[in-house]
Structure formats: C-alpha cells, structure tokens
Amino acid sequence: MGLLVDGKWQDQWYDTKKSGGKFVRQASQFTHSIGPDSEFQAQSGRYHLYVSLACPWAHRTLILRKLKQLEEHISVSVVHPDMLDKGWQFATAENPFPEATEDHLFGASHLHEIYTRAEPEITTRVTVPLLWDKKTQQIVNNESSQILRIFNSAFDELTGNSDDYYPEALRSEIDEINDFVYDNINNGVYKSGFATTQEAYSEAVAALFSALDKVEDILSKQRYLVGTQITEGDWRLFTTLVRFDAVYVGHFKCNIKRIEDYPNLSNYLRELYQYPGIAETVNLEHIKRHYYYSHTMINPTQVIPVGPELNLDGPWQR
Numbered sequence: 150m151g152l153l154v155d156g157k158w159q160d161q162w163y164d165t166k167k168s169g170g171k172f173v174r175q176a177s178q179f180t181h182s183i184g185p186d187s188e189f190q191a192q193s194g195r196y197h198l199y200v201s202l203a204c205p206w207a208h209r210t211l212i213l214r215k216l217k218q219l220e221e222h223i224s225v226s227v228v229h230p231d232m233l234d235k236g237w238q239f240a241t242a243e244n245p246f247p248e249a250t251e252d253h254l255f256g257a258s259h260l261h262e263i264y265t266r267a268e269p270e271i272t273t274r275v276t277v278p279l280l281w282d283k284k285t286q287q288i289v290n291n292e293s294s295q296i297l298r299i300f301n302s303a304f305d306e307l308t309g310n311s312d313d314y315y316p317e318a319l320r321s322e323i324d325e326i327n328d329f330v331y332d333n334i335n336n337g338v339y340k341s342g343f344a345t346t347q348e349a350y351s352e353a354v355a356a357l358f359s360a361l362d363k364v365e366d367i368l369s370k371q372r373y374l375v376g377t378q379i380t381e382g383d384w385r386l387f388t389t390l391v392r393f394d395a396v397y398v399g400h401f402k403c404n405i406k407r408i409e410d411y412p413n414l415s416n417y418l419r420e421l422y423q424y425p426g427i428a429e430t431v432n433l434e435h436i437k438r439h440y441y442y443s444h445t446m447i448n449p450t451q452v453i454p455v456g457p458e459l460n461l462d463g464p465w466q467r
C-alpha cells in the first residue's frame with residue numbers, strides 16, 4: 150500500500166494522525182467524460198478498464214459494463230487481489246491468481262506504471278477503477294461514480310441498449326440516497342475498518358448501523374431504494390452489501406449485526422445477486438483474499454477466515 154509522489158512510488162499506509170484517527174478518502178483526480186462534447190468519443194474498442202474484483206468501487210463499474218452490454222466494446226484487465234508494498238499488481242506466470250490477469254495493454258507489473266505512463270510526475274493514490282483511452286494514451290476517469298454515469302448512457306448508440314439506471318425523473322432522489330449511502334455505508338465500512346482510535350471507530354460504526362437500519366426501513370416499504378425501479382443507487386449499495394458478511398463484519402469490525410440479520414436487506418441482497426448477469430461479477434475469493442491478506446496493519450498474520458457460509462443463491466421474497 151502506498152502512493153505516487155512526483156511520479157515516484159512511496160510505500161506508506163493511510164495517514165490518520167492529522168485527522169484524529171479518522172480515515173479520510175481523497176478525491177479522484179481524473180474526471181473526464183465520454184461523449185460528443187468531449188475529446189473522448191464513444192467508440193468500440195477504444196477504452197480499457199482496470200479493475201480489482203475485490204474492490205467495491207471497481208465492482209460497480211463492472212456491473213454497469215455487464216448490464217449495459219459493454220463487454221465487447223470495453224476491454225478489461227483484472228489486478229491480483231494482493232495489494233502489497235508496491236500497491237496493485239498484475240498477475241504473472243510466477244504469481245497467478247484465478248481470474249486475475251496480466252496488464253493486457255502494456256504488460257506492466259504494477260498499476261502505478263499506468264498512472265505514470267499518463268503523467269510521469271503525478272502525485273496520487275493509485276486506485277481502481279481506472280478507465281484508460283487507448284487512442285490518446287490518457288486516463289479518462291478514475292472515479293467510479295462518474296464511470297457509472299458514462300457507462301449508463303455514453304455508448305447507447307453503439308450498443309442499442311438504452312436501459313437507464315439514472316433516469317431524469319428520479320435524479321434528485323437518487324442523488325440524495327447516494328450521498329447518504331456513500332457517506333455512511335459504502336465509505337462507512339472503510340471509516341470503521343481504517344479508524345485508528347476507539348472514538349473514530351465507534352463514531353463510524355454507529356453511523357453505519359443507523360444507516361443500515363434506515364435502509365432496512367426503506368426496503369420494508371418499497372422494492373428498491375427509490376421505489377419500484379432498479380437504479381444505480383441499488384447497484385452502488387449492492388457492492389458493499391455483498392462484501393459485508395464475508396469481510397466487513399470481521400475484518401473491519403462492523404459487527405453489530407450481519408446483513409443476514411436484516412430481513413429486508415438480506416432478501417434484497419439475494420434478489421440483486423441473482424439479477425441476470427450479476428452473480429458472475431461477484432468473486433468472493435478475490436474479495437476475502439484482498440482484504441485479509443493486503444491490510445497487514447489490521448491483520449498482520451494474513452490468515453484468511455474459512456467462513457462464513459453465505460446464502461446468496463437462496464430463495465428471496467420482495
């Protein structure tokens with residue numbers, strides 16, 4: 150784990166000293182869009198997505214890529230789940246992992262090489278997801294929430310798929326629930342797990358479970374977060390829920406309850422997991438391995454728990 154400073158890799162864990170033990174997530178640096186008004190046009194085969202199957206932020210983009218039938222238009226490289234002293238690395242013949250790949254574009258050994266290829270003097274954290282433009286050799290975007298919006302609509306003419314996960318009429322409701330879910334749940338699990346003081350941890354975990362209680366209540370009255378229609382808000386929540394009982398309960402100490410203990414959240418989770426195409430985007434082997442093996446500050450033995458038994462394929466009722 151580390152970051153690039155002036156284009157040089159530095160091995161360094163998140164610095165929580167300045168923030169009283171709290172984990173503060175940094176803003177993403179590349180925020181271009183794709184479309185007629187952009188230098189980045191929607192073209193088949195032009196873009197490449199770098200992801201980790203373990204990462205909830207990258208997972209969202211894989212879900213939209215699948216739902217919007219973009220797989221044949223946007224190629225993908227999948228990093229190895231072990232994110233160690235040089236950050237995200239690619240699989241190699243000596244260091245393979247099922248479903249992890251090499252860097253299909255440049256044969257790089259680490260993801261930070263892709264960032265410095267775009268900007269040799271860059272100072273940044275080296276995160277997934279990352280959307281790369283093969284034509285201009287630039288990074289288009291490394292902010293998952295924006296990549297979702299790009300995938301939702303920018304390639305519709307190419308694919309003929311106009312399914313809309315951010316419909317105009319629901320935008321303000323989606324924005325509102327997204328902000329709440331992001332701050333308290335998506336990022337809330339990280340704020341709990343990466344906290345380095347009791348106070349910071351206790352505060353984050355209380356906010357997390359109060360938010361889960363609120364979402365449980367919403368889902369007791371309606372099928373999806375903003376009503377009867379599935380939207381990006383649901384997919385953004387899903388990628389945290391599907392990791393929760395397997396990793397966040399134990400590794401991040403988010404253990405007041407499990408998702409399985411919430412009747413509506415657990416049924417909703419199973420419904421979304423079984424939505425056509427989604428289960429194949431979920432890789433629990435990468436998920437468990439990444440968190441338990443990479444975060445040696447939290448789990449220095451790197452021992453990966455065997456359980457829990459999950460029931461994602463079980464029946465659901467909504």
Ligand SMILES: N[C@@H](CCC(=O)N[C@@H](CS)C(=O)NCC(=O)O)C(=O)O
Binds near residue numbers: 150151175
């Ligand atoms: N704001 C980014 C966050 C992405 C992110 O933090 N990804 C994690 C993996 S789950 C990462 O690559 N972390 C490496 C680091 O922070 O050094 C997004 O949503 O796209």
